[in-house]
Amino acid sequence: MAIGGSYPSQGKCRGSVAAVAAVERPEGLQAGSALLTASAESTGLLHHGGRLREAAQRYSIPLSDWMDLSTGINPAGWPVPEPPEHCWARLPEDDDGLEQAARAYYDAEHILPTAGSQAAIQALPRLRPPSRVAVLDPGYCEHAAAWRRAGHSVLPVAAGDIQQTIEHCDVLLLTHPNNPTGATFAVEELLAWQARLARRDGWLLLDEAYMDLTPEYSLCRHSERRGLIVLRSLGKFFGLAGARVGFVCAHMDLLIALRTLLGPWSVSAPARWVATAALRDQRWQTHARRALQLQGERLQQLLDRHGLTPAGGTALFQWLRTPRAAELHRALATQGILTRLFEMPASLRFGLPGDQADWSRLDAALGALSSMGVEA
Numbered sequence: 001m002a003i004g005g006s007y008p009s010q011g012k013c014r015g016s017v018a019a020v021a022a023v024e025r026p027e028g029l030q031a032g033s034a035l036l037t038a039s040a041e042s043t044g045l046l047h048h049g050g051r052l053r054e055a056a057q058r059y060s061i062p063l064s065d066w067m068d069l070s071t072g073i074n075p076a077g078w079p080v081p082e083p084p085e086h087c088w089a090r091l092p093e094d095d096d097g098l099e100q101a102a103r104a105y106y107d108a109e110h111i112l113p114t115a116g117s118q119a120a121i122q123a124l125p126r127l128r129p130p131s132r133v134a135v136l137d138p139g140y141c142e143h144a145a146a147w148r149r150a151g152h153s154v155l156p157v158a159a160g161d162i163q164q165t166i167e168h169c170d171v172l173l174l175t176h177p178n179n180p181t182g183a184t185f186a187v188e189e190l191l192a193w194q195a196r197l198a199r200r201d202g203w204l205l206l207d208e209a210y211m212d213l214t215p216e217y218s219l220c221r222h223s224e225r226r227g228l229i230v231l232r233s234l235g236k237f238f239g240l241a242g243a244r245v246g247f248v249c250a251h252m253d254l255l256i257a258l259r260t261l262l263g264p265w266s267v268s269a270p271a272r273w274v275a276t277a278a279l280r281d282q283r284w285q286t287h288a289r290r291a292l293q294l295q296g297e298r299l300q301q302l303l304d305r306h307g308l309t310p311a312g313g314t315a316l317f318q319w320l321r322t323p324r325a326a327e328l329h330r331a332l333a334t335q336g337i338l339t340r341l342f343e344m345p346a347s348l349r350f351g352l353p354g355d356q357a358d359w360s361r362l363d364a365a366l367g368a369l370s371s372m373g374v375e376a
């Protein structure tokens with residue numbers, strides 16, 4: 001593919017809320033919310049799923065009546081016990097067992113906990129001189145935004161064009177499996193790309209936020225190689241997005257530089273305690289993997305039955321590509337079901353319903369679409 005120019009501004013990644021707000025903000029929208037929306041736009045913050053309060057206001061449906069399918073977070077996350085008192089009173093300590101638990105879970109030689117993988121996404125671009133950064137497109141939009149903000153030249157790359165792109169970039173950034181498309185790559189192929197990049201001091205940066213269900217495809221075990229950086233998150237499979245815990249697996253030298261940049265105590269002691277226990281809980285992990293696999297298949301089949309065949313996805317979400325994405329998003333939102341709308345390409349992401357009542361509700365809402373005049 002031809003490479004050149006810079007990545008279009010964040011508009012591409014803007015989520016449903018901004019796009020729909022422009023045309024259908026109700027007159028009574030409170031000043032506070034308008035202020036928040038305005039400040040998000042002026043600061044360049046990107047929109048994501050999970051903004052239920054805003055949807056509740058826009059569609060005048062009480063918060064408690066919504067079913068939130070707009071994220072890829074496990075609806076039955078790791079059951080969090082009360083952290084011990086000392087977690088609140090003392091500063092976090094590096095030797096509290098978290099790194100050890102994470103190294104074992106991710107099978108990585110060296111690992112650095114961060115305040116969600118987002119903290120690493122924002123900091124890593126500051127560890128390189130101005131570089132040409134190829135970012136999988138469509139993909140998780142925070143990556144391109146962070147590299148662009150740090151002054152790098154960002155090149156969008158389609159999954160099929162990576163091979164030709166390697167020689168023209170210094171950093172290749174892939175979300176693997178990809179969000180929202182679910183695209184995956186063979187381990188040997190990734191390692192070959194990494195070797196080519198490393199010869200020129202380049203990086204292969206992998207965001208494995210959705211890798212927990214398929215650990216056999218993770219490159220964490222190879223992350224000792226210079227120039228290979230793997231990000232992991234406790235937010236998706238473990239359902240602990242609010243705890244803000246993520247990890248970076250990489251060569252020790254890079255982790256030292258990143259840690260210096262992030263400073264001390266970047267993950268709170270209660271979050272470290274919860275993360276350690278979740279990473280050690282193999283029984284829960286085995287059970288959750290099996291259950292999520294079945295639920296992922298169930299969601300795929302449900303959408304298929306309603307003529308909304310997904311173009312891709314993972315066990316935690318399904319991705320539907322359709323020119324009528326905005327219409328579908330709105331029709332489901334009027335029934336209190338929040339999905340994640342993407343503008344480019346026009347598509348919708350569905351997360352997993354939580355319990356049987358939610359599954360039945362989604363089934364009924366999808367069944368009602370044709371009577372509302374909305375087709376796939």
Ligand SMILES: Cc1ncc(COP(=O)(O)O)c(C=O)c1O
Binds near residue numbers: 175
């Ligand atoms: C692909 C991907 N990577 C990273 C993140 C950030 O996750 P966290 O900062 O909660 O670890 C997200 C969140 O939606 C994501 O979808």
